[in-house]
Amino acid sequence: MTISISGDVSSRSIATKRRLGRDTDAVPAWLWGIGVFVALYLVLPTLFVIPMSFSEAMNFVFPPRGFTWRLYENFFTMPLWVGSLLNSFVVAAISTGLATLVGTAAAIGLSQLHGHAASFIRTILMIPIVTPAIVIATSVYIAFLQWRLVGSLTGYVLAHAAIATPFVIVAVTSALGTFDRGLLRAASSLGASPFRSFVTVTMPLISRGVQTGAILAFVTSFDEVVIAVFIRSPSFQTLPVQMYNSVTVEIDPTVAASSSLIVITVSCIFLAVTIFGLKKKGI
Amino acid sequence: MSMRGSTGLIANLAEGVRRGTQIRLENVTKDYGLAKPAVDRVSLTIEAGEFMTLLGPSGSGKTTTLNLIAGFQIPSEGSIFIDCNEVSMLPAHKRNLGMLFQNYALFPHMTVAGNIGYPLRERRMPKAEVARRVGEALELVQLLGRDDAYPAQLSGGQQQRVALARAIVFEPRALLLDEPLSALDRRLRADLQLEIRRIHREVGATFIFVTHDQEEAMSLSDRIALFHDGRIEQVGSPETLYARPETLFAARFLGESNVFPLGDDRVGSSLSWEGEHWATGAGAVSDRAMNSRATALIVRPEVTSVSHSRQEVPAGVNAVAGTVIDVEFMGSYRSLVLKLGRSGIDGRARIKASDHTFQPGDPVIAWWQPDSQRIVAV
Amino acid sequence: MINSRINPGWFLLVPALVLLTGVLYVPLFASFWRSISTPSWTFDHYLNLLTDGVTLKVLARTAISASVVTVVAFALGYPYAYLMTRVGPVARGVLLTIVLIPFWTSALARNFGWLVLIYRGGPVQQLFASLGLGDFPLYGTATGVTLAMSQVMLPFMVMPLFSALGGIDRHLLLAAQGLGSHPFKAFCKIYWPLSRPGAVAGMILVFTLSLGFYVTPALLGSPQQSMVAQLLAQRTTELLDFAGAGALGTSVLVITLLLVVWANRLGGSAVNIAGAR
Numbered sequence: 001m002t003i004s005i006s007g008d009v010s011s012r013s014i015a016t017k018r019r020l021g022r023d024t025d026a027v028p029a030w031l032w033g034i035g036v037f038v039a040l041y042l043v044l045p046t047l048f049v050i051p052m053s054f055s056e057a058m059n060f061v062f063p064p065r066g067f068t069w070r071l072y073e074n075f076f077t078m079p080l081w082v083g084s085l086l087n088s089f090v091v092a093a094i095s096t097g098l099a100t101l102v103g104t105a106a107a108i109g110l111s112q113l114h115g116h117a118a119s120f121i122r123t124i125l126m127i128p129i130v131t132p133a134i135v136i137a138t139s140v141y142i143a144f145l146q147w148r149l150v151g152s153l154t155g156y157v158l159a160h161a162a163i164a165t166p167f168v169i170v171a172v173t174s175a176l177g178t179f180d181r182g183l184l185r186a187a188s189s190l191g192a193s194p195f196r197s198f199v200t201v202t203m204p205l206i207s208r209g210v211q212t213g214a215i216l217a218f219v220t221s222f223d224e225v226v227i228a229v230f231i232r233s234p235s236f237q238t239l240p241v242q243m244y245n246s247v248t249v250e251i252d253p254t255v256a257a258s259s260s261l262i263v264i265t266v267s268c269i270f271l272a273v274t275i276f277g278l279k280k281k282g283i
Numbered sequence: 284m285s286m287r288g289s290t291g292l293i294a295n296l297a298e299g300v301r302r303g304t305q306i307r308l309e310n311v312t313k314d315y316g317l318a319k320p321a322v323d324r325v326s327l328t329i330e331a332g333e334f335m336t337l338l339g340p341s342g343s344g345k346t347t348t349l350n351l352i353a354g355f356q357i358p359s360e361g362s363i364f365i366d367c368n369e370v371s372m373l374p375a376h377k378r379n380l381g382m383l384f385q386n387y388a389l390f391p392h393m394t395v396a397g398n399i400g401y402p403l404r405e406r407r408m409p410k411a412e413v414a415r416r417v418g419e420a421l422e423l424v425q426l427l428g429r430d431d432a433y434p435a436q437l438s439g440g441q442q443q444r445v446a447l448a449r450a451i452v453f454e455p456r457a458l459l460l461d462e463p464l465s466a467l468d469r470r471l472r473a474d475l476q477l478e479i480r481r482i483h484r485e486v487g488a489t490f491i492f493v494t495h496d497q498e499e500a501m502s503l504s505d506r507i508a509l510f511h512d513g514r515i516e517q518v519g520s521p522e523t524l525y526a527r528p529e530t531l532f533a534a535r536f537l538g539e540s541n542v543f544p545l546g547d548d549r550v551g552s553s554l555s556w557e558g559e560h561w562a563t564g565a566g567a568v569s570d571r572a573m574n575s576r577a578t579a580l581i582v583r584p585e586v587t588s589v590s591h592s593r594q595e596v597p598a599g600v601n602a603v604a605g606t607v608i609d610v611e612f613m614g615s616y617r618s619l620v621l622k623l624g625r626s627g628i629d630g631r632a633r634i635k636a637s638d639h640t641f642q643p644g645d646p647v648i649a650w651w652q653p654d655s656q657r658i659v660a661v
Numbered sequence: 662m663i664n665s666r667i668n669p670g671w672f673l674l675v676p677a678l679v680l681l682t683g684v685l686y687v688p689l690f691a692s693f694w695r696s697i698s699t700p701s702w703t704f705d706h707y708l709n710l711l712t713d714g715v716t717l718k719v720l721a722r723t724a725i726s727a728s729v730v731t732v733v734a735f736a737l738g739y740p741y742a743y744l745m746t747r748v749g750p751v752a753r754g755v756l757l758t759i760v761l762i763p764f765w766t767s768a769l770a771r772n773f774g775w776l777v778l779i780y781r782g783g784p785v786q787q788l789f790a791s792l793g794l795g796d797f798p799l800y801g802t803a804t805g806v807t808l809a810m811s812q813v814m815l816p817f818m819v820m821p822l823f824s825a826l827g828g829i830d831r832h833l834l835l836a837a838q839g840l841g842s843h844p845f846k847a848f849c850k851i852y853w854p855l856s857r858p859g860a861v862a863g864m865i866l867v868f869t870l871s872l873g874f875y876v877t878p879a880l881l882g883s884p885q886q887s888m889v890a891q892l893l894a895q896r897t898t899e900l901l902d903f904a905g906a907g908a909l910g911t912s913v914l915v916i917t918l919l920l921v922v923w924a925n926r927l928g929g930s931a932v933n934i935a936g937a938r
Contacts, residue, residue, distance in 0.1 A: 034741065112670035134874075188376045
């Protein structure tokens with residue numbers, strides 16, 4: 001960027017003279033420094049679980065002693081762990097299905113309504129996102145006690161579907177935002193009934209949003225720990241509950257293996273998706 | 284652009300004409316509960332095979348009327364007839380009317396062929412038949428070979444042609460066009476205007492075209508329905524509307540006018556305006572003006588001449604004094620911007636391109652033949 | 662489409678409303694109702710919160726912790742988000758991935774990582790010992806909880822900030838410099854004010870989340886230095902004081918909702934930002 005210095009010499013023009021030799025738009029080194037520091041701060045602490053997962057000791061002392069695959073063995077063989085893992089998958093799968101159906105319908109419904117009543121309903125549907133999980137967990141626990149839903153698959157599915165639905169609504173609403181309503185009129189003028197227009201035009205175009213919503217719902221349910229801890233029973237619990245118990249109730253270092261698996265799996269999936277996305281753009 | 288090779292499509296569309304696709308609106312009103320209805324007691328008969336344009340400024344009700352015909356809205360009052368069948372309550376997807384939209388409304392997730400074949404697939408036509416007709420339609424709009432492309436890969440003009448193919452491939456009873464050229468630049472617009480006009484001539488189906496562009500309306504239409512504030516101001520051929528506007532609004536909307544408001548000093552074989560005595564021309568009072576208290580006299584700039592003094596003004600013309608405000612070179616003529624009369628009415632006149640004798644500030648006399656003026660209702 | 666009397670959109674909302682009302686709002690309301698009607702019409706449970714000597718202390722501790730978390734997250738998150746707006750697309754993708762992975766990784770796994778770090782005899786303690794700081798336990802303290810939460814909350818600060826900062830036209834800064842402003846001054850006078858709404862919204866979001874957070878205090882804290890979330894859990898499952906728990910829970914919920922409304926007013930929809938992860 002050329003800066004023309006005209007007329008009087010002032011301290012400002014001296015500053016601009018100095019800048020002439022450098023690109024004013026380069027990212028300064030100190031900013032990169034902070035960035036790297038924050039990146040490490042975000043990533044490093046979590047990485048400590050990986051070496052821990054190979055420890056032979058029955059505690060959480062770092063650095064770990066010895067090297068063994070025993071903890072991973074535990075994770076995949078001990079009924080408490082495997083059972084929890086399977087429960088997590090089942091609960092997540094069913095609650096995702098429910099939340100996606102219910103949430104997509106609600107998002108489409110909201111997109112067609114306007115006015116105060118509609119914004120009011122939208123706010124109501126968003127409240128679970130901002131409600132602290134502990135408040136939901138305690139209230140739901142008490143209610144489930146009365147309704148005999150504690151420690152049941154149904155209870156878990158209902159609770160997780162309820163808190164996942166707002167995320168689905170947000171994702172689908174976002175997809176609908178870019179959706180051109182005129183397309184539905186065009187489909188109508190071409191002879192498609194409202195139902196057919198929905199199936200042939202709306203659904204394909206919002207499918208990306210619905211997928212995103214479904215993934216959000218699945219992750220929300222699979223990772224959900226607070227409500228899960230409260231509505232558990234000895235005979236039914238999810239993986240996060242088991243992990244929580246192995247730290248607070250009965251020290252079980254298998255939690256290290258569990259954590260490592262989750263971290264590595266999620267990271268790999270994420271990196272794969274990102275690289276795939278970059279490849280698609282031709283980088 | 285040639286029409287050969289599409290005998291099937293054109294023949295079937297022309298058949299629609301012989302069967303008579305007349306569209307009639309009877310006292311149609313659409314009320315949204317606001318101060319004024321969007322469409323106010325509109326009655327109109329669009330003859331089979333006619334190119335009718337609904338013309339008017341934004342908010343005049345022309346698009347709402349088209350939507351009512353299409354079936355996207357239900358009239359609050361009145362009836363709509365297609366081929367003498369009342370369709371006011373018939374859902375849009377059953378009306379069998381083709382429609383072109385301003386933003387093309389092509390389905391982004393389908394190819395060109397997918398888009399054009401859509402109405403045929405919705406009518407459960409066998410695959411082979413669909414493919415054949417899509418091919419015919421592509422030939423008609425000259426986009427053969429692009430059937431695998433997605434709308435995002437096409438230019439604006441190409442997209443509109445795909446939309447056109449899609450709107451006629453299922454042989455609709457009539458074609459509704461909602462400002463389909465507004466999104467295009469000037470050159471493309473002119474090209475597509477020609478194409479639309481040619482398709483209409485070849486095919487002969489009923490076309491209902493909505494636009495706010497009066498030049499477009501005049502060049503394309505058989506008849507124009509001029510909309511104003513939800514009502515139809517005047518219906519007629521472009522020539523009729525231009526040469527014999529009924530109201531001031533019509534006179535101003537189509538072409539330019541010099542407007543002289545008349546108070547109660549009119550009627551009879553002569554009229555006066557600010558002391559000038561003018562002759563009434565031959566048959567120059569509009570019917571609406573006859574029954575209206577407020578009227579105005581209009582003269583088109585292209586028939587308004589100017590002279591430097593009264594002496595140079597020919598005999599038997601109507602004249603008024605004024606001042607030149609500006610001179611604009613228009614290529615084939617010069618346009619003089621004037622202030623006329625004591626009240627300083629804005630006006631325009633034309634002089635030869637080679638005439639350099641008028642400068643801003645010059646006092647002039649504007650004059651015209653009495654026969655070229657018209658008295659309209661205000 | 663024909664304008665029918667009743668917009669069909671309403672029907673589509675029914676399943677979601679039924680699900681959320683039945684599973685969440687009825688229990689929440691029941692908690693509230695219990696808190697004002699047990700054993701009969703009373704505000705005692707709420708008054709008890711103020712007078713039992715524990716609740717207010719815990720609330721204060723939680724508020725202070727949340728404030729520290731917010732400040733730390735902001736101090737680290739703002740430059741990081743700003744960096745993300747300055748770099749090229751590949752680097753931005755990497756930085757974004759680094760922020761998003763913690764988002765998606767189980768909170769438990771992340772907190773467990775911190776547990777390993779600050780546990781008795783762990784790396785942090787060893788570091789303190791080698792620096793001569795003696796025995797400064799972090800595990801089981803509010804300080805440790807705060808430290809861990811700052812990292813856990815950081816993505817929640819970066820995401821809305823990046824969204825807000827990304828919307829600021831860099832040309833404004835360049836224009837200011839071209840007009841003679843020192844880069845730092847240009848930042849203070851132009852960039853910061855424009856980013857303020859998004860920054861404040863992010864800060865309120867993190868503060869609100871930190872107030873009610875349960876996982877970190879439960880794993881890394883202790884009953885002696887507990888946060889509000891632990892208190893609420895204790896009331897419910899150990900003391901079985903459902904009415905008191907209802908009072909505390911309702912109070913926390915109301916405070917949270919008020920903060921969210923305030924955040925909304927200041928800068929965009931915090932709800933959408935939280936939900937957009």
